[in-house]
Amino acid sequence: MMRFSTLIRHPADWMTGVQTEHSAVITSRIRLARNLRGHSFPGWARKAERVKTLEILRPAVEELPAMKDAFSRELGDLSSVQKQVLVERHLISREHAARTDGSGAVIERRQSFSFMLNEEDHLRMQSIRPGLKLTEAYEALSELDTELEGKLEYAFDPNLGYLTTCPTNLGTGLRASSMLHLPALVLSDQIGQVLQAVNKIGLAVRGLYGEGTESLGNLYQISNQSTLGESEETIISRLERVIAQVATHEQNAREKLMEExxxxxxxxxxxxxxxxxxxxxxxxxxxxxxxxxxxxxxxxxxxxxxxxxxxxxxxxxxxxxxxxxxxxxxxxxxxxxxxxxxxxxxxxxxxxxxxxxxxxxxxxxxxxxxxxxxxx
Structure with a gap:
C-alpha cells in the first residue's frame, strides 16, 4: 500500500492546471453515496458496528483493479494534519476528517478516485477530472460502483432507489459538481445575477470546500441538488449545460473588461x-x-x-x-x-x-x- 508521503508528493493532473476547453472550469467531480443492506447507517451505528462494516468495505474497495497499490488507512491512524491535508485536496470531506474509530479512506494512486468509508453513509466514492468532464468522471466511477455492487449488497428500494442517511441524497445517491474560477464576473459585478440564475433552476452554489464554506479566490462549486426521480445521465447533462453557460459568461466578461x-x-x-x-x-x-x-x-x-x-x-x-x-x-x-x-x-x-x-x-x-x- 502507498505511503502518505508518496501520495502527497505526486499531485493529480486535476490539481495542477491541466489545460482544458473551458479555462474557467478547473475540475469536475462525481460522488456516489451507498449503504449496506442489513447494517445500521454510520450515524446510528455503535463503534463495534462501524468497525465491522469497515472490515467488509475496505477489502472490497482495495480489491478493485483500479485501486491497485492505493493509499488505504483507517482515519484513526492518521494525524489531524494528515487528515486536513486530504480535506484541502478534496479527497475526503471535513465531516469525514472529524471521524476516527471505524472510518477509513482508500485513495487511488493518481487521486482520480477516492473512497470515504463510514462517513455520513457507509460508502461515499468520488471521481475527479480536470475541466468540464462530468460525464467522463461519472462513467469511470459507475464502472467501479458496478464492480462493488457485485460484491456488496447495497441498501436499495425499487421505488426510492439507493437508500441514504440524508433524504437529499436518496434515489441515485449522486452529487455532481464542478469547480469554477470566475474572477471577471466578480470584477464586473455580474457574479450575483449569474449565481442567482443558477440557484433558480435548482442547482447549488457553494464555496471552495463545499457546503457552508465561503468563496475564496473567486472559486465556486456548482452542483445538483435533486437526486430522486431523474436518471444520472439527465442530472449530469443538465449540469454540464449550465456550467458551460456560466463558463461562457465568464469568458465574455473577460473579453468585455479587456475591451472597455x-x-x-x-x-x-x-x-x-x-x-x-x-x-x-x-x-x-x-x-x-x-x-x-x-x-x-x-x-x-x-x-x-x-x-x-x-x-x-x-x-x-x-x-x-x-x-x-x-x-x-x-x-x-x-x-x-x-x-x-x-x-x-x-x-x-x-x-x-x-x-x-x-x-x-x-x-x-x-x-x-x-x-x-x-x-x-
Whole structure:
C-alpha cells in the first residue's frame, strides 16, 4: 500500500492546471453515496458496528483493479494534519476528517478516485477530472460502483432507489459538481445575477470546500441538488449545460473588461503580482485572492500560459495543513503567514513582470477565435 508521503508528493493532473476547453472550469467531480443492506447507517451505528462494516468495505474497495497499490488507512491512524491535508485536496470531506474509530479512506494512486468509508453513509466514492468532464468522471466511477455492487449488497428500494442517511441524497445517491474560477464576473459585478440564475433552476452554489464554506479566490462549486426521480445521465447533462453557460459568461466578461477597461485589469493583475512577489507576510485569504488574479493574468496573456498551472499548484500548497506538513511542525498563525509568503516568493521568482509581456500581445492574440484562452 502507498505511503502518505508518496501520495502527497505526486499531485493529480486535476490539481495542477491541466489545460482544458473551458479555462474557467478547473475540475469536475462525481460522488456516489451507498449503504449496506442489513447494517445500521454510520450515524446510528455503535463503534463495534462501524468497525465491522469497515472490515467488509475496505477489502472490497482495495480489491478493485483500479485501486491497485492505493493509499488505504483507517482515519484513526492518521494525524489531524494528515487528515486536513486530504480535506484541502478534496479527497475526503471535513465531516469525514472529524471521524476516527471505524472510518477509513482508500485513495487511488493518481487521486482520480477516492473512497470515504463510514462517513455520513457507509460508502461515499468520488471521481475527479480536470475541466468540464462530468460525464467522463461519472462513467469511470459507475464502472467501479458496478464492480462493488457485485460484491456488496447495497441498501436499495425499487421505488426510492439507493437508500441514504440524508433524504437529499436518496434515489441515485449522486452529487455532481464542478469547480469554477470566475474572477471577471466578480470584477464586473455580474457574479450575483449569474449565481442567482443558477440557484433558480435548482442547482447549488457553494464555496471552495463545499457546503457552508465561503468563496475564496473567486472559486465556486456548482452542483445538483435533486437526486430522486431523474436518471444520472439527465442530472449530469443538465449540469454540464449550465456550467458551460456560466463558463461562457465568464469568458465574455473577460473579453468585455479587456475591451472597455484594460488599464483596470492590468492594474489589478499587476498589483497582485507585486504583492505576491514581494510580500514577507501574507494570510491565506489575501494570497488566494491575489493568486486568482495572477491565474487570470495567465489566461489573458499577461503571463505565459504555464502560470495557470503554477497558480493551481500554489492554491493547494499554501493551505494551512499543507504548510504544517511542509514545515514538519505545528505553526502559529504568524509563522504560517511568513512561510506562505516565502513559498509564494520562491515559486514566482522566475515569473517576469506583466508589463513587457502585455506590451507584446495585442487584443487579437489574447482572444483566439475558438474562445479558448488557455494557450493565449
Amino acid at each position: 477597461d484594460p488599464e483596470m485589469v492590468a492594474d489589478k493583475i499587476g498589483r497582485a503580482y507585486g504583492v505576491l512577489r514581494h510580500a514577507f507576510i501574507i494570510d491565506s485569504k489575501e494570497a488566494l485572492n491575489h493568486l486568482s488574479l495572477l491565474r487570470l493574468g495567465g489566461n489573458l496573456g499577461f503571463f505565459p500560459a504555464e502560470t495557470v498551472n503554477l497558480c493551481d499548484t500554489l492554491l493547494m500548497d499554501i493551505q494551512q495543513a499543507h504548510l504544517q506538513l511542509h514545515a514538519g511542525t505545528k505553526l502559529s498563525p504568524e509563522h504560517r503567514d511568513s512561510i506562505r509568503a516565502e513559498i509564494v516568493r520562491s515559486r514566482l521568482q522566475s515569473l517576469n513582470s506583466p508589463d513587457n509581456f502585455n506590451q507584446k500581445n495585442d487584443q487579437t492574440d489574447r482572444f483566439p477565435e475558438d474562445g479558448n484562452t488557455e494557450n493565449a
